[in-house]
Amino acid sequence: MSGGAVPVCSPDLLRTLFLFEKLDDDQLDELCRVGRIETVEPGPVYREGEPATCFYVLLDGTVVLTVLSGTREVEMSRTSHRGSYAGAWTAYMGDRVPQVYSGSMMVPEGATFFVLDAGDFARLMADWFPMALHLLEGLFFGNRNAREILDQRERLLALGSLSAGLTHELNNPAAAAVRATSELRDRVVKMRHKLGLIASGAYDPAVLHLLIGIQEDAVGVVASAPTLSPLEESDREDELGAWLENHGIAGAWTLAPTFVQAGLDVAWLERVASTVDPEILASAVGWLAHTIETELLMNEITESTSRITNLVGAAKQYSQLDRAPVQVSDVHDLLDSTLVMLSGKIGTGVEVVKDYDRTLPPIPVHAAELNQVWTNLVDNAVGAMDGRGTLTVRTRPDGDRLAVVIEDTGPGIPDDLRGRIFEPFFTTKPVGEGTGLGLDISWRIVDRHGGDIRVESRPGKTEFVVRVPLTAPEGEEHD
The missing domain is CATH 3.30.565.10 (Histidine kinase-like ATPase, C-terminal domain)
Incomplete structure (x- = not known):
């Protein structure tokens, strides 16, 4: 505060403020009648969130306006400009907006204000500036409504983009699961056919017992099949394909990739060949191939459905629909x-x-x-x-x-x-x-x-x- 006697409210004083310079004498007299001059000691004048009771116009001194950011006060403005105003400036909109201070005001060294109670400020605005009041209200609520509508549109656009992306991501594993299920059904049919051959007595019980053991071992190998490089995979397919072809196995080069994918090698095929007679080797290898294909398809279905579950989980985590605020x-x-x-x-x-x-x-x-x-x-x-x-x-x-x-x-x-x-x-x-x-x-x-x-x-x-x-x-x- 610059010091000196506190001024008395008068039309001449108010006319020096840019906010009131266009008012006539009667209006200035009315302002002096309902308003007052106040000096404020250093410290807070009002706090954000408190009921907005007064409209302040700076006559002398410095004011600091702040808003809360989380738990911190962020300074928005610091001014000594005579005529600057703050406080209950939305009082003229009545109960259509919360009548609380939207920020805090403090004076670092004391200041002098012309002060109007919020009710008087709202009444004078309505009486003196009805057209301006309508324009201000339209601007305020129009901007707020536009913000709400565009906020909603932005969220809907984001939701549409995310939904499209999620649909695309879900489609791949879903399609894979459908395809694998269809192929699995075909393999099960072939397994039933092989079961009919077994029931006809084509396999000696002792040999069949050994084949079932090899089958179980193959299932275990599938579960822990190593990941091969493209070059390693190609070399192993060549080895297995050549072995199958040399032993007269039909579709040798079709079966070879399946065995490689399952992690099987020539040594495993030699074990099968040493277990059964040469005349039933092709049938035995075909039966084991169906077993391996069935296991691989079930793994693919498990992987695809797990992927779907993980995507749904990610969507749930993203949306937080079932969580506390x-x-x-x-x-x-x-x-x-x-x-x-x-x-x-x-x-x-x-x-x-x-x-x-x-x-x-x-x-x-x-x-x-x-x-x-x-x-x-x-x-x-x-x-x-x-x-x-x-x-x-x-x-x-x-x-x-x-x-x-x-x-x-x-x-x-x-x-x-x-x-x-x-x-x-x-x-x-x-x-x-x-x-x-x-x-x-x-x-x-x-x-x-x-x-x-x-x-x-x-x-x-x-x-x-x-x-x-x-x-x-x-x-x-x-x-």
Whole structure:
């Protein structure tokens, strides 16, 4: 405060403020009648979330306006500009909006204000500026409704993209399971046919007993078949195919890949040949081949259905439909489920590199909301690379916070745009391809968690760093 006597409210005084300079004498007299001049000692004037009871216009001094970001006060404005106003400025909208202070105001060295009670401010606005009031209300509610509609549209677009990707991912294992089941049915028919031959007495009981033992051994080998390189696989197929052909086995080169896939070799076939008479070797090998094919098909069905189960689990983890709003979650699980959900969009042209610090503890978060943040950042990164490049997802400790880094090898964000990317409705995409809500939504979600998002960008490397607290924001409950 600059010192001196507290001024008396008068039309001449109020007329020096830009907010009131166009009012006539009667209006200025009315303001002085219902308003008052107040001096405020250093400290808080009002707190965010408290009932908004007064409208303040600065006459002298400095004010600092802040808003809460999680548990931290973030300074939004510091000004000594005479006539600056704050407080219950939405009082004229009545109970259609919450009548609480949207931020906090404090004065570092004391200040002098012209003060109107919220009720008087609302009444004067309605009496003196009815047209302006309608325009302000239209602007306020119109922007809010537009934000809600576009938020919903952005989420629906993201849901549609994710649904398409999930459908594509589910289709592959589902189709594989259907095909394997059909082939398995054919093999079972052939096995029944072989069982009929056995029942006719074609096999000596002792030989049959030995073949059943070999069959069981083959099933065990299938379960632990080694993974061969393409060259090793080709060499073994040649060896097995030649052996089968030399022993007069029909379809030798068709059977060879099956035996190789099962992990069997020439030594195993020699064991079969030493067990049965030459005249029934082909039939015995065919019967064992059907057994092996059946086991391989069952493995394929198991793998395909497991893949479907894992995809459904990832979708459940991603959506968090059955979870509490806030729960302790492993951020790596959330990131993995997001990458699975976006795998169709990521495609084969983008290499995904995971660099996780698994020593990081689970953290209390709104899991479904954070998944939306990862979705927006990964989607933007893939789009920036035009489907080709390297996407790196990294986690690391950052003091009392956990940092998640989404890095891409795209062309980078131009310097003149970097400062605007978190603005509502701002987008660098062509008209019709983006609403400009992704990063704005992401910023608001992370801010709600008491965290922040930073970006560093140059051609070939763009990093979005999301930092969230390791502990829950004050007042948040979690499971």
